[in-house]
Amino acid sequence: MSTFPRTDTSLIGRWWWTVDRWSLTALTAIALIGALMTLAASPPVAERLGLDTFHFVRRQFFFLLLASAVMLATSLLTSGGIRRLAAVVFAVTLVFMVAVLITGEEINGARRWLRLGALSIQPSEFIKPAFAVVAAWMFAKRRQDEHFPGDAITAGFFILVASCLLLQPDVGMSILVAAVWGAQLLLAGLPLTLVAVVALLFLSGAVAAYFTFTHVRIRVDSFLDPSAGDNYQVMRSLDAFRNGGLFGRGPGEGRIKEILPDAHADFIFAVTGEEFGLIVCLLLVGLFAFVVLRGFSRVFRDNDLFVLLVVAGLLVQFGLQAIINMASSLQLMPPKGMTLPFISYGGSSTLALAWGLGMVLALTRERPGPGRLE
Amino acid sequence: MNNNHASQARLLGRLFENRGHPRGIRQQTMEKRRNRLLAIGVVITFAFLVIAGRLIDLTIPGKGAEPLLASASPLRPAVADRVGIVDSNGIIMATSLPTASLYADPVDVPDAGEAADKLVAVLPALNRAEMMVKLKSTARFVWIRRNLTPKQKYQVNRLGLPGFYFQRGERRVYPHGRMAAHVLGFTDTDGLGIAGIEKYFDNVLRNGKASLALSLDLRIQSLLHQELSLAMTEFKALGAAGTVLDVQTGEVLAMVSLPDFDPNVPGSGDKDGAFNRMTKGVYEMGSTFKLFTTAMALDSGTVTLSDGYDASKPLRVARYTISDFHAKNRWLSVPEILVYSSNIGAAKMALDVGASTQKRYLDRLWLLRPAAIELPEVGAPLIPSPWRQINTITIAYGHGIAVTPLQLASAVAALVNGGVYRPATLLKQRRGLPPEGKRVLKAETSRQMRELMRLVVRSGTGRKADAVGYIVGGKTGTAEKVAGGGYRNKAIISSFVGAFPINAPRYVVLALLDEPKGNASTSFYATGGWVAAPVVKRVVRRMAPLLGLAPATGEDAPQPGNRRLAVAGDGSRAARLAAF
Numbered sequence: 001m002s003t004f005p006r007t008d009t010s011l012i013g014r015w016w017w018t019v020d021r022w023s024l025t026a027l028t029a030i031a032l033i034g035a036l037m038t039l040a041a042s043p044p045v046a047e048r049l050g051l052d053t054f055h056f057v058r059r060q061f062f063f064l065l066l067a068s069a070v071m072l073a074t075s076l077l078t079s080g081g082i083r084r085l086a087a088v089v090f091a092v093t094l095v096f097m098v099a100v101l102i103t104g105e106e107i108n109g110a111r112r113w114l115r116l117g118a119l120s121i122q123p124s125e126f127i128k129p130a131f132a133v134v135a136a137w138m139f140a141k142r143r144q145d146e147h148f149p150g151d152a153i154t155a156g157f158f159i160l161v162a163s164c165l166l167l168q169p170d171v172g173m174s175i176l177v178a179a180v181w182g183a184q185l186l187l188a189g190l191p192l193t194l195v196a197v198v199a200l201l202f203l204s205g206a207v208a209a210y211f212t213f214t215h216v217r218i219r220v221d222s223f224l225d226p227s228a229g230d231n232y233q234v235m236r237s238l239d240a241f242r243n244g245g246l247f248g249r250g251p252g253e254g255r256i257k258e259i260l261p262d263a264h265a266d267f268i269f270a271v272t273g274e275e276f277g278l279i280v281c282l283l284l285v286g287l288f289a290f291v292v293l294r295g296f297s298r299v300f301r302d303n304d305l306f307v308l309l310v311v312a313g314l315l316v317q318f319g320l321q322a323i324i325n326m327a328s329s330l331q332l333m334p335p336k337g338m339t340l341p342f343i344s345y346g347g348s349s350t351l352a353l354a355w356g357l358g359m360v361l362a363l364t365r366e367r368p369g370p371g372r373l374e
Numbered sequence: 375m376n377n378n379h380a381s382q383a384r385l386l387g388r389l390f391e392n393r394g395h396p397r398g399i400r401q402q403t404m405e406k407r408r409n410r411l412l413a414i415g416v417v418i419t420f421a422f423l424v425i426a427g428r429l430i431d432l433t434i435p436g437k438g439a440e441p442l443l444a445s446a447s448p449l450r451p452a453v454a455d456r457v458g459i460v461d462s463n464g465i466i467m468a469t470s471l472p473t474a475s476l477y478a479d480p481v482d483v484p485d486a487g488e489a490a491d492k493l494v495a496v497l498p499a500l501n502r503a504e505m506m507v508k509l510k511s512t513a514r515f516v517w518i519r520r521n522l523t524p525k526q527k528y529q530v531n532r533l534g535l536p537g538f539y540f541q542r543g544e545r546r547v548y549p550h551g552r553m554a555a556h557v558l559g560f561t562d563t564d565g566l567g568i569a570g571i572e573k574y575f576d577n578v579l580r581n582g583k584a585s586l587a588l589s590l591d592l593r594i595q596s597l598l599h600q601e602l603s604l605a606m607t608e609f610k611a612l613g614a615a616g617t618v619l620d621v622q623t624g625e626v627l628a629m630v631s632l633p634d635f636d637p638n639v640p641g642s643g644d645k646d647g648a649f650n651r652m653t654k655g656v657y658e659m660g661s662t663f664k665l666f667t668t669a670m671a672l673d674s675g676t677v678t679l680s681d682g683y684d685a686s687k688p689l690r691v692a693r694y695t696i697s698d699f700h701a702k703n704r705w706l707s708v709p710e711i712l713v714y715s716s717n718i719g720a721a722k723m724a725l726d727v728g729a730s731t732q733k734r735y736l737d738r739l740w741l742l743r744p745a746a747i748e749l750p751e752v753g754a755p756l757i758p759s760p761w762r763q764i765n766t767i768t769i770a771y772g773h774g775i776a777v778t779p780l781q782l783a784s785a786v787a788a789l790v791n792g793g794v795y796r797p798a799t800l801l802k803q804r805r806g807l808p809p810e811g812k813r814v815l816k817a818e819t820s821r822q823m824r825e826l827m828r829l830v831v832r833s834g835t836g837r838k839a840d841a842v843g844y845i846v847g848g849k850t851g852t853a854e855k856v857a858g859g860g861y862r863n864k865a866i867i868s869s870f871v872g873a874f875p876i877n878a879p880r881y882v883v884l885a886l887l888d889e890p891k892g893n894a895s896t897s898f899y900a901t902g903g904w905v906a907a908p909v910v911k912r913v914v915r916r917m918a919p920l921l922g923l924a925p926a927t928g929e930d931a932p933q934p935g936n937r938r939l940a941v942a943g944d945g946s947r948a949a950r951l952a953a954f
Contacts, residue, residue, distance in 0.1 A: 047481070183414055186410050186413075186414070187407055187410050187411055187414070188407075189403055189406055189407055189410075238432060241429065241432045241433055242432055242433065244433060245433055245434075246433065246434070258514075273429070273433070277433070278429055278430065278433040278434070281429050281433075282426055282429060282430075285422055285425055285426050285429070286422075286426075288422065289418070289419060289422040292415070292418055293415055293418075293419065296411060296414075296415045299411075300408055300411060300412075301408075303404060305407070308407060308411070312411060312414065316414065316418070319418045319421075319422075320418075323418070323421045323422065323425065326425050327421075327424075327425060327428075330425060330428045330429065330432065332424065332425065332428055
């Protein structure tokens with residue numbers, strides 16, 4: 001592994017010796033499994049849609065390569081660079097989010113996609129990490145400067161972002177953004193009573209969503225009473241895990257991918273379970289958990305509040321996204337369309353996550369000087 | 375020493391820090407944040423552990439859980455084995471055979487032309503052009519042919535064509551073909567019952583464990599089918615219907631409706647063939663209803679067997695004139711009214727009984743509501759509303775009311791079995807436990823009715839039903855069919871309903887012909903006595919030995935009609951009566 005001598009003080013050389021190579025290895029492993037699973041799960045979906053068999057495979061491979069580049073480039077940035085880039089992305093995506101509401105075309109009852117020439121992007125994927133960084137920045141600045149209204153600004157931004165998401169409507173994404181912001185609120189050191197009040201507000205918001213959005217109600221109802229609702233996809237997903245067993249039915253031997261419309265995205269974990277079995281699934285769960293906990297441990301002793309909040313926020317987002325996707329496939333919660341990081345098909349999702357994890361890598365690099373305790 | 379110094383310094387340092395020094399506060403805040411980060415980490419770890427646990431729980435098969443391959447495939451789940459139907463002796467009437475059905479996934483068929491050529495060579499019933507259309511479609515599932523024989527399946531397998539698969543299925547088979555078509559009904563291609571018992575007991579048949587046992591006796595069903603078919607051909611009738619009931623249990627031993635169909639080939643019969651005349655068809659029954667008129671008159675005490683009515687001239691009510699077919703033009707006793715089937719006598723008797731009593735008795739005999747038989751094809755009787763005096767009169771001899779032949783047979787069973795009504799059933803009943811019935815007539819009335827019915831066969835219109843040795847009693851019925859608001863003289867429903875042995879009845883036998891035409895052998899008569907009574911006679915003669923009833927002959931033969939109840943000849947005023 002050590003291709004660079006310790007004495008190499010070039011940009012790349014220093015990066016190599018300071019970056020968390022454990023996290024890097026785990027993320028690479030996840031991306032490789034993702035490439036494999038796209039190869040397994042997406043051809044039947046592409047054929048069903050009348051596309052070229054390897055349509056999704058080619059695109060996702062390209063996205064993964066691009067994502068690696070984005071992640072590595074981001075991980076080279078300094079704390080200040082990260083902050084500035086995120087602020088710019090936040091501003092731009094916020095504009096895009098509003099544009100989506102106005103011009104975006106409706107797909108499956110929601111406006112989430114923005115067409116930019118040949119490109120079609122989902123701005124909400126990018127606003128998640130951008131908002132996490134901006135919020136962390138504001139929280140941290142408030143702690144340095146008593147007079148800076150950082151907490152109020154993040155609250156305002158949060159309301160803005162959540163409103164845009166709910167208008168699309170994208171309830172799942174709103175819950176994710178709320179959870180990340182709530183975690184940052186907690187970590188910023190705000191009184192527990194305040195955190196509890198915010199948590200209560202979120203809870204009542206979730207209840208309100210249940211009564212406001214028909215599709216949310218249907219999904220929750222059919223989760224609570226499986227015999228009543230249309231559980232077809234989840235039932236097939238559970239069958240897939242059962243049929244997979246310990247070692248899986250073998251690559252390409254899965255059947256669920258021929259049935260489920262979202263086999264390459266929301267239900268790719270079920271395809272993994274059916275074709276590669278329990279052991280690979282557990283490995284994947286372990287890798288996701290490892291990335292989150294490893295990141296947490298890297299910032300545990302870090303005195304820089306901004307670093308702590310960004311890393312924790314982004315890792316909570318990354319971890320929750322994985323948890324929600326897997327739990328949906330396993331009928332542990334009502335089905336929620338959320339991508340499994342670096343495994344599910346999706347350009348916006350993959351690139352946004354790569355950028356986010358790039359920031360995590362950058363901020364968890366070994367830094368000399370007063371930033372570290374002991 | 376050095377160690378002591380060092381630890382003292384550290385202790386001092388800690389005390390110093392904790393005393394409100396800015397660095398100490400900062401340290402405390404960071405401590406708080408670390409604890410909270412730790413808490414979030416624990417929560418996330420817990421969530422991942424739950425997912426891992428769920429994965430293990432799902433994947434490692436526990437208590438006998440099997441991998442659900444069948445439901446993970448894009449095919450419809452195979453219909454579970456449908457249980458068979460047997461007659462009361464356990465003979466199979468309907469059963470399901472496992473078959474293989476061939477389907478294709480056109481996307482996996484590399485060369486549609488080659489595949490079509492090879493398939494047509496093996497399965498000549500296939501059309502090559504149709505095959506090409508199917509195999510070139512973009513669907514992922516097309517049926518090629520259902521229900522292949524094992525040999526055909528072997529041949530298709532030997533072709534080794536990719537993209538073709540078999541689905542295990544079932545095929546419903548009725549080994550006796552048409553014989554009990556209307557009772558059994560049939561199933562559709564997916565094995566769901568859509569007529570007859572197959573429909574009525576669809577759930578039972580789909581989920582049952584053992585065969586469904588019917589009350590039918592296939593031997594009797596067979597001979598009834600045969601006799602009715604012969605009569606229908608002989609008299610060029612449009613249709614025929616018949617049944618045999620056990621008078622003590624209500625069990626239907628045989629039920630035939632002609633024309634019929636082959637349940638093995640759904641859709642083989644035309645619309646008329648699918649129509650169950652026994653349970654769905656409602657007909658004005660004619661004179662057989664005089665049995666009920668007489669029974670209610672005797673039971674309510676309106677008349678006794680020695681009473682009578684003047685039938686010397688036609689009865690005029692409003693603009694109607696009621697006259698007799700076998701007119702005697704004199705006073706007739708109650709037995710004579712039945713024996714000679716006098717409309718005038720029956721009408722007068724009904725007028726004495728009164729409309730409300732008439733309605734009450736007919737309702738008790740289940741003639742005013744649809745039969746409670748285990749078939750989906752049940753017709754509702756047509757009854758007059760309002761029930762005027764003229765209706766009371768015409769219903770007395772079976773006109774102005776239309777019921778199903780099954781209702782008639784069930785009501786007659788109650789007349790002869792001691793006066794207890796039991797709904798007809800197609801299910802085999804447990805032996806020794808006659809189902810609880812409802813008393814509708816006094817036992818004495820039933821006894822008198824048996825005498826009268828024997829008299830009709832011995833000396834009246836039903837003589838052609840007298841199967842020697844089996845002591846048949848019964849009543850003929852001939853009704854003009856309603857058409858275009860009036861009665862058509864030439865279009866008649868001719869029937870005979872009988873019971874035997876009439877001294878201790880076991881079975882009711884009914885035969886009905888729809889628009890029979892008389893021929894030379896019947897002197898061109900087509901009435902119930904000429905065309906339907908002989909059918910009942912032949913059926914009784916053939917079925918009695920099968921059911922273990924020996925003919926009574928010679929001196930020992932009970933001849934109740936002969937010895938104890940005689941009809942006076944012309945000029946005599948009353949019938950002499952004796953205890954039965």
